[in-house]
Amino acid sequence: MKGLVTKSTGSWYQVLTDEGKAYDCRIKGKFRTKDIQTTNPVAVGDWVEIEPENEPNVAVITLLHERKNYIIRKSVNLSKQAQILAANLDQAFLVVTLASPYTSLGFIDRFLVTAEAYDVPAGLIFNKLDLFSDEGLEILQDYRLLYESIGYPCFEVSALRKTGIEAVSAQLKDKVTLISGHSGVGKSTLINAIVPRADLRTGTISDWSDKGKHTTTFAEMIGLTYGGSIIDTPGIRELGIIDIEQQELGHYFPEMRERMHNCRFSNCRHINEPGCAVLEAVEDGDISASRYDSYLSIYHGNDTRS
Numbered sequence: 195m196k197g198l199v200t201k202s203t204g205s206w207y208q209v210l211t212d213e214g215k216a217y218d219c220r221i222k223g224k225f226r227t228k229d230i231q232t233t234n235p236v237a238v239g240d241w242v243e244i245e246p247e248n249e250p251n252v253a254v255i256t257l258l259h260e261r262k263n264y265i266i267r268k269s270v271n272l273s274k275q276a277q278i279l280a281a282n283l284d285q286a287f288l289v290v291t292l293a294s295p296y297t298s299l300g301f302i303d304r305f306l307v308t309a310e311a312y313d314v315p316a317g318l319i320f321n322k323l324d325l326f327s328d329e330g331l332e333i334l335q336d337y338r339l340l341y342e343s344i345g346y347p348c349f350e351v352s353a354l355r356k357t358g359i360e361a362v363s364a365q366l367k368d369k370v371t372l373i374s375g376h377s378g379v380g381k382s383t384l385i386n387a388i389v390p391r392a393d394l395r396t397g398t399i400s401d402w403s404d405k406g407k408h409t410t411t412f413a414e415m416i417g418l419t420y421g422g423s424i425i426d427t428p429g430i431r432e433l434g435i436i437d438i439e440q441q442e443l444g445h446y447f448p449e450m451r452e453r454m455h456n457c458r459f460s461n462c463r464h465i466n467e468p469g470c471a472v473l474e475a476v477e478d479g480d481i482s483a484s485r486y487d488s489y490l491s492i493y494h495g496n497d498t499r500s
């Protein structure tokens with residue numbers, strides 16, 4: 195029987211079959227993702243084959259269907275291991291807050307690079323607008339201009355006050371969407387604002403001051419009545435990038451990608467080469483210094499800082 199993985203706790207998976215029946219499943223056998231060692235062989239969004247067990251609504255996952263794409267990150271402690279956040283995505287949004295907690299530009303860029311590398315269209319949702327000072331709103335406009343000019347859709351919301359929600363909802367129609375971001379940025383609060391019946395557990399005020407505390411502990415897919423689905427995930431503290439060669443990194447920065455064919459050398463690393471079109475654009479301010487800093491940071495392997 196074919197089914198869709200809608201929830202994953204790490205050891206148990208909830209699988210929804212085409213007939214709309216939900217099964218609690220365990221995995222049987224070995225599942226591999228290319229040559230990458232993953233902590234979770236099966237992820238939310240995966241299509242799998244299941245075989246029902248003797249108990250009602252219990253089954254085993256026997257086969258993993260090929261993925262269209264996925265978002266993956268290096269595990270924080272086990273450097274050889276990777277974690278698949280979700281699979282078969284139409285788009286991925288990073289929920290960003292500029293205070294409580296702070297999301298750095300480096301973190302945003304690592305998320306966008308990962309999405310580019312794994313062929314998932316990405317965008318940014320700036321949350322907690324109700325907390326922004328005038329100065330904060332100005333910084334926000336700078337960020338928004340920067341990322342929209344590169345081609346990433348940006349949204350501004352207050353999940354708590356339920357402002358700006360309609361525009362996000364419209365963007366989700368008929369698509370499978372991953373929601374990611376640091377713990378406490380308001381991912382579950384936002385999804386509750388979009389889908390009230392989801393009734394996801396959200397943090398209390400004291401929770402987010404402690405970045406180590408996660409309110410959401412497993413990934414879960416929630417269907418939208420108007421078509422499509424949205425995936426809530428546990429907060430991530432660090433976003434380690436795996437599996438990207440230094441030589442291909444520039445391709446995952448769209449503003450570099452569109453200029454690098456003008457570099458004098460075809461194997462230009464865009465670091466100190468003469469006639470580098472990317473460096474020229476950085477000097478002219480056509481490529482933002484923060485984006486270029488992120489490029490250098492990932493290039494040199496300083497890629498796990500939050």
Ligand SMILES: Nc1nc2c(ncn2[C@@H]2O[C@H](COP(=O)(O)OP(=O)(O)OP(=O)(O)O)[C@@H](O)[C@H]2O)c(=O)[nH]1
Pocket residue numbers: 321322323324325351352353354355375376377378379380381382383384395396397398399400402407408409410411427428429430
């Ligand atoms: N002021 C304000 N607070 C918000 C907003 N959205 C969420 N919060 C608060 O931020 C805290 C964390 O919200 P959650 O939705 O649990 O955050 P999360 O991103 O799901 O966190 P994890 O599940 O730990 O990854 C809660 O206290 C929310 O009430 C907002 O728009 N404005």
Ligand SMILES: [Mg+2]
Pocket residue numbers: 381382383395396409410426427428429
């Ligand atoms: Mg949550």
Ligand SMILES: [Zn+2]
Pocket residue numbers: 454457458462463464465467469470471472473
């Ligand atoms: Zn170059």
